Amino acid sequence: MIEPWLKTALMYWGVDEIPGPDDNQIIIDWFKWVKIQGPLHDEIPNCSAGLNAFFGLNGIKGTESPLAQSWLNWGIILDNPKLQCVCILKSLKNNWQGHCGILCAFNFKSIVLFGCNQDNNTNFKIYDKSLVLGYRWPKLEYYNNYTKPFSSPSRLYDQY
Numbered sequence: 636m637i638e639p640w641l642k643t644a645l646m647y648w649g650v651d652e653i654p655g656p657d658d659n660q661i662i663i664d665w666f667k668w669v670k671i672q673g674p675l676h677d678e679i680p681n682c683s684a685g686l687n688a689f690f691g692l693n694g695i696k697g698t699e700s701p702l703a704q705s706w707l708n709w710g711i712i713l714d715n716p717k718l719q720c721v722c723i724l725k726s727l728k729n730n731w732q733g734h735c736g737i738l739c740a741f742n743f744k745s746i747v748l749f750g751c752n753q754d755n756n757t758n759f760k761i762y763d764k765s766l767v768l769g770y771r772w773p774k775l776e777y778y779n780n781y782t783k784p785f786s787s788p789s790r791l792y793d794q795y
Contacts, residue, residue, distance in 0.1 A: 651756050652756070665681055678755075
């Protein structure tokens with residue numbers, strides 16, 4: 636069974652950041668699901684904003700944070716990888732940054748995430764398993780018809 640958040644995420648496969656001063660409105664809309672201040676641009680790291688949108692569009696509360704590592708404080712801690720869970724990665728640049736996405740495949744040395752802001756695109760990407768900080772699954776209490784103002788995923792198709 637494909638979980639609803641992955642079904643929603645896959646609707647956004649191929650959404651690109653727009654280089655320069657223009658912004659992809661779809662990515663800007665994802666930021667409505669997180670608490671962030673200041674001017675928004677699609678080149679701001681958006682992996683967590685996208686995940687919050689994918690869960691929120693299915694009535695499931697996310698972290699409401701634009702930070703990837705905020706997902707370490709969310710949901711049920713999984714000791715082992717589980718397909719379609721949230722996977723949080725550490726950054727090679729500094730301790731507070733990172734990356735997050737939906738786990739779609741794994742083996743003893745690699746994982747495949749579907750996520751946002753992966754080479755400035757929403758797609759599948761392979762990562763070394765040594766980067767994994769944790770795996771999370773939504774708690775039942777997060778399924779509470781959580782809603783925020785947001786444009787429908789169908790807007791995606793209006794832009795292409």
